Amino acid sequence: MNKKILAFLILVWTTNQTVSQPDPASGGAPGSLGETLYTDAKIAAASGDQDRTQVRLDLAKAEELLWKNNLLLLAAKYDIDARKAGIEQAGLYANPNIFLDQSIYVEPSGRYFDSTRSGQTVFQIQQVFLLGGKIDKRVRVAELNAKMGEQEFYDLARALLTKLRRTFYFIHYYREAIAFYDKSLIALEKTVNSAELAYKRRAVLQSEVLRLKALLFFLRKEREDLRIKVLEKEADLRVLLNEESYKNQGIAIVPVLDLDFVEKAPIENLKLDAMLSKAREYRPDLKKAVHALRYEEANLELQHANAIPDLGIGPMYNRGGTAFQSYWGITAQFNIPIFDRNQGNIKAAEKNVQVRKQELKNLILEVENEVNVALATAKAKDNLYRKFRNTYTKDYSDLAEDMILSYEKRYISILEFADFFETYRSSIVEMLRLQTDRMEAIEGVNYSVGTGLIVPSPKTNGESGATEGGSK
Template sequence: MKSLFPHLRPLLLLLLAAVQMPAFAAEVIAPPAFVKDGLSARLPDQNHSPLAAEQLEDTALDLNKTIYLALQADPQIKSAVEGIYQAEADLVTAKLPPNPVMNVSNTLMPLNQSFNVNRQGGPPQFDLGVAYPIDWFVFGKRAAEMRAAQLGVEVARASVNDTIRLRIAGAIAAFYDVLEAQNLQALAQEDFTELAALKALTEKRVLIGGAGSIELDRVNLSLLSSQTELRAKRVAVENAISRLKAFLGMQKNKVIHVVGSLEIEHPQPISDPEYLIQMAEENRPDIAMLKRQIEQSVGNIELEEVKAYPSVVTHVGVTRQFQKEAIGFPDQNAWGIGVDVSLPVFDHNQGNIAKAKSLKRQSELDLDTQLIELRSEIERNYHVYDASYLVLVNEADTKLGVSKVIRDKMKAAYALGGKSLFELLDAQRNYRETNRVHIMTLSNYWHSLYALNAAIGKQVLK
């Protein structure tokens, strides 16, 4: 036996290599394509331990940290990655050859009395056999299943990339929602401070007879309204931060400080929407996923078609016949070989083939639907961005500057008694509304910029 082992060892190693469990590929969660340019270099090193949500308390959270933490901690992204592992597990199953089946039996045994030469029976025999199917190799069933499973892995990867695209786009939108709410809160605080100072000035004017008590009542009413508005803006900031925390995977009540600016140095003009739609069709991971699903459907049709071929099972075995006691002859050893082939008379796998073809048509229709939705999404974001861009380059700064000058002049004139309280309050209201619109315009610009990049699947605006 020892002399045979060196000759059998290469064959055993080959068999072990064929059936060993492949290792799953480690998935690297990287920033999506629409924020990659210039971002990776500023992110923390992914080879070190990821940034934990618990480490963010009382720290400044800018856009880059927001994106990185969402990539590392968002449970929806982590859940989506598990889909890749599940698809890889299906591929592992598809790669494994079928197991042999061993049959052991002891037949023709005496039931109510023993066998002998005077009362012959049997003779009893012991059978040991091994059966192994070969149709997976002969008809290519295993190869077809492996191709379909491999395409399933590619579909899962594209699905994860699309989940990352959507979740990071949501995290960026939530980040700018916080900045917008903080700026609106600061504006409300500024208005409240201005009215408090106006109240003090009006009280002095009432004391010296320069204004009536009704003006003081009017200022108090405006101050109460401003205080209510300030409370509402504080709640809006907290709500925006809570929404951002959901993208950061924060399950505990941690305090984070979002830092950043809505200011825009150089607004960028936009390209033709048809060009953007073409880029989106080439770069969007959900479009790639649907195309992979069509390819997978073709592979599933091929798989179901080869499954229609008959099953073929070969078997070989040895038999030991115990004849000496049963019929008086010496015990004998024998062997046998055979093939079992199913006869596909009725079942040609017609139902599963028809279902696979229907799934292919469904995948093609899903792709057409998504392309229609993509065009609509690109066009909507294009118009929103273009409108924000035109406002910024044409009138936003001018209107804000003019309203501020008018307010300041009214304040100076009111202090000297040259303007009425109502004129000053009207100037302050116009300034506040113009400033609010300016903040919303800046926020809309950033929201539409990243929404358009996410809709295209590539960074075209920076």
């Protein structure tokens, strides 16, 4: 495969110089890398996107649509409302019990359901009073459960925002890589056509023509693999945004990046201690773990309260069933905690408190290491990018014209020429991948901290920078 790529690069660039003649109207110099040989329409036709409508989308608009339309976030909001309804339910008092006893048949009078003075009627109302502060403790447990639901929502939002931004950067840079392949493929197709004409004139061997066609197939397959990945990411983006105007498969989503932010992202200014402090403050999963511990502690208090029996008390009226014709009394009901003192639930709650403590300690360790790795990865990617962004590919681009002229005049061999352009192609593609990895690493920093530590600022004066906030 590498040999085929090498041969392809040789023929692409030699075709631009020896087979393709420059358009005098364009004013371009022969062999110039900056020369526009093909129109955008031709490139679109080669890329397979000529029938798709391109819609530009900036990151701020995408995040706004995510918060507004994402179905998972909407479902999480309903879950929070459901848990808050549990708070209302926990604070309600028990309903009163009504007891009615009416005689069916009275033998002396021979009447059925006799409700007069000759019959018997018993009527009783009883209200259960929860002792031991059960209601307040139930409300506390329900409140902590609702807070856990809120942190689950923010943790989900954190994951979805990170996925959105990474998908955004992936589509942008892979589209640039596809554009690089598109221009090369158009040149190769022109080379194949020229080689076929040369073969008819017996100027080249048939084996060279067949090898060119094979190269065209493999290069197009390599390009299509990238295009499929972009289509998959576009599908992910459509699911994340859930926007009606983007659901049509005939729409190609074109991300618009804040290039000033991309170039000046202040990664080198990040300090590990400050990041750890912000992670403890903002990480929703860490907050959820804290609330989970408090929830179990509140549940332990509730289980101790449940060991206290509740009191049922209320008035009673009995007509014709006692020594008095009309009897008024009061009833009381109280369970004696001899066998069941809720000891099993209390022990389980105590163990659950220990479980949550250990889980919290483990999560703190995970967060610290995650932040450390995210920072180290981001700095490594950023340093590599900044080291080569202005010299690495630029030097190859400046040297390309001289290499073409040298090959035309036979100053260099075909192997030297092929080696140079293979390195040049790899450099362009790898630089685009490095840019993608770098932006993903930046999002890894934001994700590990739990807030938008490095995100584009709102455009107020044309400048961009970093903002912070739990909603980012």
